[in-house]
Amino acid sequence: MAQQKKRVEDITSMDVDFAQWYTDVVKKAELADYSSVKGCMVYEPYGYAIWENIQREMDTRFKKLGVQNVCMPLLIPEGLLQKEKDHIDGFAPECAVVTQGGGEELSEKLYIRPTSEVLFCEHYQKKIHSYRDLPKLYNQWCSVLRWEKTTRPFLRGMEFLWQEGHTMHETAEEAQEFTLKMLRVYEEVYRDALAIPPVVGKKTEKEKFAGAEATYTLEPMMHNGVALQGGTTHYFGDGFAKAFGITFTGRDNQLHTPLQTSWGMSTRLVGAVIMVHGDDNGLVLPPRIAPVQVVIVPIAQHKPGVLEKAAELRDRLSEKFRVKLDDSDNSPGWKFAQYEMQGVPLRIEIGPKDIENGQCMLARRDNGDKWPAPLEDLENTITAVLDVIHDSMLHKAQENMDQKTHVAHDHEEFLDIAKNKPGFIKAMWCGDSACEDKLKEETGGVKSRCIPFEEEHISDVCACCGKPAKHMLYWGRQY
Template sequence: MAKKNKDFVEKITAMEDDFAQWYTDVVKQAELVDYGQVRGTMIIRPYGFAIWENIKDELDRMIKKTGHSNVAFPVFIPEHLLQKEADHVEGFAPEVAWVTHGGDNELQERIAVRPTSEALFCDYYSKHINSYRDLPKLYNQWANVVRWEKTTRPFLRSSEFHWQEGHTAHATREEAEEETMKMLEVYADLAENYLAVPVYKGQKTESEKFAGAEYTLTIEALMHDGKALQSGTSHNFGDGFAKAFDITYLDKEGKSQFVHQTSWGLSTRIMGALIMVHGDNRGLVVPPRIAPTQAMIIPIAQHKEGVLEKAYDLLDQLKDIVRVDIDASDKMPGWKFNEYEMKGIPVRIEMGPKDIEKEQVVLARRDTGEKEFVPLADLEKRLPELLDEVQQNLYNKALAHRNDKTTSVTTMDDFKEALETKGGFLRAMWCGDAACEEKIQEDTTATSRCMPFEQEKIADTCICCGKPAQELVIWAKAY
């Protein structure tokens, strides 16, 4: 049995040897996904979907708390509707999947399989917004979308993925700007306080913004391998879509005005961040606040009299305090330890005959591997405390890693050296010219991740061209 346990662990490639293969191994061995029959699609398995559901439930609560209502729009978009906003359709055209036949009959007009839903919401708003009394419209939908990606990886970039997309309409520019920022803060709250993933908040450059938006706000996270992951975006459309779709309202003076709109989205891509920020060479590590099972009870020597009975008593005792489960299968304890380490269960509760005699349990942390003996009388108090400690430790470790991998540079030589030897986020000044942005990407493959809200002038000139600097930009290689 020892050999079998060893083999189980060796199914994961060491992240230091091949990070991409490590990621694939964890996704598969932790039973998060399987591959679909159509290239680039994924089957999210029960455990993977349980994690996504917890993320979804927390975010849905936050979205509703800010006054939004959930709706459901069709998956199909007629081509003429998608074509109405020129920048928008140009940005998505290479990724759109088209339906050309209904049964055996060729359609008179192609139908897009939803890559995003701005066109549908705009069409709806044009019919249902007439007066200032109809505003604001604060809608959100949970849906799946299709984008025909050339290169795919589970969660990070798949041809079909799950997400939420908010779409709102407001009377004024100021209200739309407030909404755009508010929802970005919701995403940052979710990432940092539930997924334990620290993020930089900022604005995308003009070339990196969402197609059709006036500007895009983003949260950017750093993965263990030093690459960035865009983890949630919020877009201010101004009145551009309103003009394209003729979405007007009569204000209090009876004058016709165009609405101002936003959209914002977070997808199953955040699962990729969860894996690559916290995972290790033993597998997945799931933050307690979004873990489907926060504690797993493992009976030791369960064939001995009274052990299973006591373990189930413990399950009953804890089930209203934390999300707890028990593995009473006939597999060896060592196999179970590896199984739940692989799946990233935050805390393991061990109980055997000797523990029963001493009226105690052993708590083993997934994040550090540390164990502690806890009297049964103290368990109901200690276990929630320990879960909070694990949650905080995961965030602290991720923040320390991000800070260690964030470098300020003032010359292109320093930029290239830091990117090559250290990776991570690079802070550098930029003149605002897209040509410099493109040249940096061509020369280094690093892209602008955001112009952080917390601006600092670390140099007077652009790192690329030497002209006067306008913005501090965070750069990185990215997924």
């Protein structure tokens, strides 16, 4: 039985203004707040708890692959940053720079890390001597800073939280394989933890990371059809390793240069969760990363035995789930709206009549279904229901993406879709970056997202220039 949906006050409707809806949800659910530091935000408890759960899902998977966590310094001396030319050119203009310390002017500027390639390379240079020291599979959880005056919570800001993995390998094959392995791990996190189906593939030459030989990307589609670049893995070849003089004695007793990868995902994932799953009543959180998976709302809680039974149920369920009992003196109606807005996947209602019947009411956040369930064996029921909610959310997100993915056979059709239909465009491409530039300009911002691993054959020619096609590309606007 589907519950009638009421719009929550203070939250703008998605269809009216998606950007304002996003801001309202972030504020109302107390996920993040602005600070007096322009471009920096405060991650509030509920928002940070989502990130902690995502971290755990990622970190567990990293460790199973033998990845080890480390922590590098926050500051990079100017001389070190300059060692790789593309790198300093790309990052220096967007860095925050420390010029004073301990009350004195510094003789060498220190950059707050925008990313830590050079710090990892400096360390690896000291630690890698023989093929026996390889592979090195290091990861770091930290914040990085890139100068930016506007803040869009979780999506754009000066400082953001992320993980950055940096690995060194004996052979190019092994490094390339690892780059793809991490891409698969990221995809698994998207699908199995966040209930989000991303488009996955390789970036074009134009869109790849400066200095990388190949960049792979994960691009989930937000509810409004816009893409979020939400995770990349890079194969670096030996560019950095050569710049830093990293060598090792191989099995053949000769000196070799190791091959490098890097890969990162950030708090943008929280933004993706909000924008893929949310609705006009607020957040809808996937069960595996929801800070509260089950909220218990007592009905007629002033009646004898209700709060005791509700507390007993909380204690019992807390052994297996993240549970909250709201026994405040707010009305049940207020509580329903509150936890809907916070996106708690499952609500339990329990009142005098339920207790008499040895049951409770369950209500799903994602689709509003509500039904009675026996208290006996409730753990197994909840486990099953949370899995169903996850699968159902993944399916719904996939449907939205399918509906908003359009095929363009030629130039005219491409421009027509770009103008009139939000979402992704699948179209053929000749391989020339000039066509990427042209389509971006003509459409006011539609860019190539990636070359998927399984390309479809849509036509024989490029949807821009009409020359013979080399690849099928996904195209779309982005955050």
